[in-house]
Amino acid sequence: MRNPFSKTYSEEDLTMFGFLGQIKFFERLKNKEMERFLPAMHHRKYVKDEVVFFSKDPSQALYLVKSGTITLTIDIRDTFETIFNLGKGEAFGENSLLENSKRTYTALIVSEEAELIVIPHFAIQEIFDSNPKIKAKMMTALAEYYNANNQRLFKSYRESFGFFSLRQMYE
Template identity: 40%
Template structure:
């Protein structure tokens, strides 16, 4: 049924909302909920080999690839191991949603020009404070995303015939439910 009082969105807003909705983290949000994020997305261009962030940097933003490609890698001793590439319509840096977290990997632009939407953590937290339902939905999608990552780790472990000890990466300390976990 047509509602003459329904909010109208510009074609540019609708295009950006449809772009965001393709990502798991935003897939469950309504147009109205997505609209809360649009004014807080900052578009920035990066050049080839430009560092977006280093491992151990404080996690202060979520990044969304509008165009181009970003390489994620991990420094292992004197060398770098590529974890993968993030391309158009994908996001990274989602661990910013974990309070006090630091980056787990390096992010480096790998195309001549890469356009990234940057969503600062301060803005995300403001949205979460004003709209607790959005916060709940985003964290639910992040749990799904983490579940997928863990499944990928288990699959890689099985495929590698147990070359590394999975218990070293999955459990820290003697008891997973113990409040005092040893390092």
């Protein structure tokens, strides 16, 4: 029997919760926690070769990919090197979950068009300030994400030993 006091969600909300639940930073959240983000979400369309943000920009939003392909690059001297490509159901701009951070990579649209959901940093911080459980769940996901990135970095370093020094990371 259904609880008469539990909230019922629209089909559109349930579809969005299903989408969010597949994204690393939202996977631990319950529907009522994900609901807090709905008013802050902005749907935005981008076209091929449009830059979403540049490295060193302030981290002002988290981006969720609804459609299209985005490439994340780092600038090395006068060129850009691809870190990886993202598609539907993935997120980028994750350091916007942190306060006072800057982008570490450039995000560029590589498909003919892309639809992104943009969640502004200030809205995320307001949700975190009033919901410590949501913040804890999302920060745990962020820590796991960064840990996995470190694992890949160190694996790559071991496989290409001699091309750079890890000591440079701390200088």
